[in-house]
Amino acid sequence: MKSSIEVLEARIDELRAAVRKAVVARDSVQARVLRAELRRAERAWEEALAQLESPSSGSEGAAPDSLLPLREKVHHALTLLTVPAAPRLINAVYAALVGGDIPSSRLTSLRRDEERSFRSAPYSRPYYLCPALTFDRLAPARALLSISTWPIADRIVGPLSPRVQFLTAAIQVAEGIRRIKEPRPEAMRLLWRFAANIPGGTDGGVDPATVIRAARAELVIHQDEDRRAREQAARRADALTDVQRLFGVRLGVVSDMEEAG
Numbered sequence: 001m002k003s004s005i006e007v008l009e010a011r012i013d014e015l016r017a018a019v020r021k022a023v024v025a026r027d028s029v030q031a032r033v034l035r036a037e038l039r040r041a042e043r044a045w046e047e048a049l050a051q052l053e054s055p056s057s058g059s060e061g062a063a064p065d066s067l068l069p070l071r072e073k074v075h076h077a078l079t080l081l082t083v084p085a086a087p088r089l090i091n092a093v094y095a096a097l098v099g100g101d102i103p104s105s106r107l108t109s110l111r112r113d114e115e116r117s118f119r120s121a122p123y124s125r126p127y128y129l130c131p132a133l134t135f136d137r138l139a140p141a142r143a144l145l146s147i148s149t150w151p152i153a154d155r156i157v158g159p160l161s162p163r164v165q166f167l168t169a170a171i172q173v174a175e176g177i178r179r180i181k182e183p184r185p186e187a188m189r190l191l192w193r194f195a196a197n198i199p200g201g202t203d204g205g206v207d208p209a210t211v212i213r214a215a216r217a218e219l220v221i222h223q224d225e226d227r228r229a230r231e232q233a234a235r236r237a238d239a240l241t242d243v244q245r246l247f248g249v250r251l252g253v254v255s256d257m258e259e260a261g
Contacts, residue, residue, distance in 0.1 A: 084132035140248035158229035
């Protein structure tokens with residue numbers, strides 16, 4: 001966990017400098033993109049610090065992977081990504097950037113356990129692993145996990161969100177790899193999978209800087225519209241209960257809510 005905090009601190013410093021440069025250059029579009037990324041990095045830093053301070057994390061540094069609870073591994077991977085993700089990507093990111101395995105088959109039961117825990121003792125944990133929510137129904141998005149402490153707009157999946165989340169994840173993974181002196185083979189394979197699906201991502205070969213540059217260039221096209229759709233859905237979520245805001249609602253409940261609106 002300490003290493004992830006150091007990575008996040010370096011990323012925050014880099015983003016602050018990039019925001020300043022974009023503002024000086026009067027590049028308002030890039031400044032908005034970078035500010036949004038900076039806010040996500042700062043939230044991730046707060047979450048990582050809270051996790052380090054919690055009794056379960058100990059005081060002698062990070063525990064060996066085999067001793068970490070499954071939920072902490074998933075939380076770590078999602079904190080690195082900063083966006084909702086499917087079990088397969090969560091496992092790939094954890095293996096590439098941390099080392100270790102997250103059995104995808106256990107994540108379905110983990111999500112059910114998280115909801116049961118919240119219902120029995122709300123907010124007794126620093127965070128909960130919960131589903132992303134669909135923008136139209138505010139129902140659980142299939143096979144996408146997020147962290148309860150994220151703003152609800154960041155946990156909602158709109159029409160453009162899959163692409164925005166893919167590009168954001170590519171940037172986060174590339175940034176993480178760039179700070180590793182000797183990346184694992186799994187890390188470079190994961191970077192290649194991202195690069196191959198981004199225009200310009202493989203120009204001159206696959207490396208973190210190229211992937212970041214290409215992903216940011218496309219992200220500018222989609223990000224504002226995606227954010228507007230998710231924020232609109234988030235305003236509708238104000239009427240939900242705490243359980244529904246975290247774990248989604250039944251379709252009948254959403255339909256009734258829409259009719260009342």
